[in-house]
Amino acid sequence: MVRVDGVFDAERVAVVGATEREGSVGRAITRNLLEDFAGEIVPVNPNIDRVFDRPCRDSLAGTDADLAVVVVPPEAALEAVETAGEEGIESLVVVTAGFGETGSEGARREAKLEELAAEYDLGIVGPNSLGVISTPSGLNATFAPDNARPGTMSFMSQSGALVTAILEWAADRGIGFKDIVSLGNKAVLDEADFVETWGGDPDTDVVLGYLESIEDGRRFIEAARDVTEGTPVVVLKSGRTDAGAKAASSHTGAIAGSEAAYEAGLRKAGAIRVDSTEALFDTGAMLAGGSVPSADGVAVVTNAGGPGVIATDAIGDSNAELASLAEETRERLADALPATANVHNPVDVIGDAPAGRFHDALEVVLSDPAVGSAVVIACPSAVLSFDRLAETLAAFRRRESIPLAACLMGGAAVEGAAETLAETDTPTYFDPTRAVRGIDALYRYREVRDRKERSPTQFDVDTDTARSILGRVERRSDNRLGIEAMELLDAYGIPTVDGEIVDSPDAALAAAERLGGDVVMKIVSPDILHKTDIGGVEVGVDPADVEGTYESIVTRARNYQPDARIYGVQIQDRIDLEEGVETIVGTNRDPQFGPVVLFGLGGVFVEVFEDTTVRIAPVSEPEAAAMIDEIESAPLLRGARGRPPVREDAIVETIGRISQLVTDFPAIVELDINPLVATPDGVAAVDLRLTVDPEKL
Structure with missing residues (x-):
């Protein structure tokens, strides 16, 4: 594995594309290196004999460089990277643009760059990078107009333009840095690599990052959790968006989209999140010196x-x-x-x-x-x-x-x-x-x-039954399951409301009589997601009215969506909500961080109030308890206005069991238990909706 700090501690730097041509990036980088760098500089340019009175090499061959800074057109940049690999130059900064940020041809070039990095075990910053700075050696391999003042903060940025602005702003305020890296496209080295490197650097007191994305959320969490035991990590994450939630088919998917997942991921990583560049450096300056x-x-x-x-x-x-x-x-x-x-x-x-x-x-x-x-x-x-x-x-x-x-x-x-x-x-x-x-x-x-880390509880569950239930999607034309899959929750020890699915008015009556008393009736269809909205749910139905209600519910569903697949009607025991609170527990699989577990106020208004919080799975017992503390509706669970408090330990356990379920089965893309009714006696799942990827079963 390449040492990432080789990018910063080089003693001999080759500049591929060095030139004296006014206004060029190659000139700016070469001049910046000549200003302060304590080591040797080797210009590389086959078209020029000398650059700033230094002899030019035709290529990286024979340069014996520790670090190569590449500032030539994209195809030539790939050739330079390959030569670096052949010459044993392990660390490179590819300033050149025209890679993944430019379309299909650029994406091809970036894929080739990644292949070369893997083949030769190269540590590459970029491409499309402003460059890197390391103040102890005077290394300024950037085309920024200003150098950094020495200090104990190390800073990574996904925006090169932000680096140039910060350098000028920080100089006016006496703020100094140890290392700075412009991440560029992060084709090879990403934020987790630099967190690991700076976390082990005795000269870095605090790690700062401006990030627009995190490439591998799980790896970032692992790296930062280790580092933050001794070195603070402060992150300004931009790009707050609900774009990831637009394609979601569950409440959890809609609420726990990209932004919520990043919030949960950074919290689990132990990173301190800020919301402005001013806050980033205000925070960093205090952490570096205090x-x-x-x-x-x-x-x-x-x-x-x-x-x-x-x-x-x-x-x-x-x-x-x-x-x-x-x-x-x-x-x-x-x-x-x-x-x-x-x-x-x-x-x-x-x-x-x-x-x-x-x-x-x-x-x-x-x-x-x-x-x-x-x-x-x-x-x-x-x-x-x-x-x-x-x-x-x-x-x-x-x-x-x-x-x-x-x-x-x-x-x-x-x-x-x-x-x-x-x-x-x-x-x-x-x-x-x-x-x-x-x-x-x-x-x-x-x-x-x-913080005291605790491993998640491992519950005794029936994975074989769960796998069989999830496998039902392989025999269906879509990948969604609903209340017909409630046995999945039983297999994982999550209490459910008594009930059964029937396909005729007579069977509905028989089921209601077995349950005794008033019942709840719900349409069972994977094509009708919001059953209440179309009159697909009736609560408190007297057994004498069950047969007629069955016909009415099915008729409404047919009128609403004639082509909907209707598997029948679920007959459920009725829960008294006088002492219960409707909550939601769900999970959504985030592209960067994997499964995200959500908890909050549930029922029909879950997406109206969005009184929810999320964690990255697996979720430990203290994390689950903290989720209850964080929602604004927590007083409802704890006996507000004379109501008896619910069993919070039962909610905590349910969160843990759902966390284990989604961790055990990567095929679960989204899952909602809504509502999960919490009462003084425990919890009971009333409804279920999930999406399954059959290719991952």
Whole structure:
């Protein structure tokens, strides 16, 4: 297996397509390498004798390069890659475009590139990449106009243009990087490779990623889960879309589409997800320089009341909490500060505070055992020197393990102070909300780092019966099963409502009499997905009315869809919903992450309220319990408005059993149990719908 870090630690770099021609990518990359790279540079261009006073090679043959940067047209790029393989050059950056992003011919070229990589065991960045940067060696193998400042964050981006913008933006704010990679088309090396590499790099404190897709969700989860035990991973995932849900034929498929699957996948991976480029680097800057808080409380020290309130509101929306200062702390603050100061959190040192007063307040506040982190907010005043304040905060940062975020609410006057703080990895922000967001990242990462992994429960199930039931689709003209397959749930130990499917009014009456009391009647047809909408469901039918209701239900179904296949009518025992709650448990197979398990409020309004949450299978017991906590309707399950609480453990077990079912049988594409009625006595599945891929049985 190729070492991915070979892309960054090269000592001899060959540029295929090096040139001095103005405006060319080959010139820009060669010039960038010549600016700072500590190693050797070998220009490769058969049409030129020398490039920037260096002799050119005709090809990669004999260059003895550690890394080849390819900047020639697509077909020539493939030839260069093949030569690299023959010469034992294992690491390449293919800047050239014209591959999978351009249509069928480009896709052919990209497939060939993948073949060459497999044949010669090559680690290839790209194609269609801006290039790579590694600051320790001065490697800037990109055509970006700016180089990166040294730092401890490593950044990967699926957008090359975003890299160029970030380089300029970060330089103005004192933000530095260890490595940067423009992923391009990810034909060979993808985000999981770089997460693994940087996770093992002692010089990378935090991994940042802008991603539009994840090629192999399962592999990414495995890589990130290992890495995040010691290195935070922060991801900005764009392309939020419901396109994947449009083709779904189940409630779960419609709700747990691409975006929900990514959310669940990133959560399982332990990645911290953010929603903007600003948040990506706000979060990264704090994680790169801050230790994990030992206490839950955040202290705010400010010279202005309004920004202090803004910070307090932001803390209320975060994973942390506003620290409740001890009485002793408040007494010491009262002794150290003017009588008009506020000694409760947020601590207001008032507007005439010089840097020394901030120092005195912090000395006291940071010694409080409830304080795990602090936000220091300073607005301009005639007596405050931002430079002096920065020196004060830097001294605390060197001395204390408690993380600090500085909110310096000024313009040009704070530039020198920000530089001083950057030297001690203390991030600075203008907006108090952004400062709190940075602090919040430390608490979010603490949760990831301290999580206790538990293996999913393995239930005793009847896989042979389940396989036989799923195999029914092989004898049908479509791949959907409905309530006629309820025995599938029985095979996996999921309680179902008593009932049977009948094909005549007489049989319906007999079934109702066996059940006793009022019954529920449902049309059984794989072609009618929303039975309630067409009058295909009747609830609370008296046995005396069962025969007539049978005829009415079938007639409605025929009128609604004359060509629908109708297998009969299901007669079910009626569940009293006075003490029960209709929920949904389902699964959908995501292209990147595989089976996704959904839980939430069910019934006929499931797609209206969409009060659901998802996890990537297999789902452990703690994950299933957390799913119940996350839905807004959780109080309904726990006895809201005098109702008795339902058996949450029965829901947790059902989620686990469905997770095992879909893991055992990759042939299950989509599955809904809706409703799964939860009561104080347990759960019961009332309806079932699933789609099966017969080729995977």
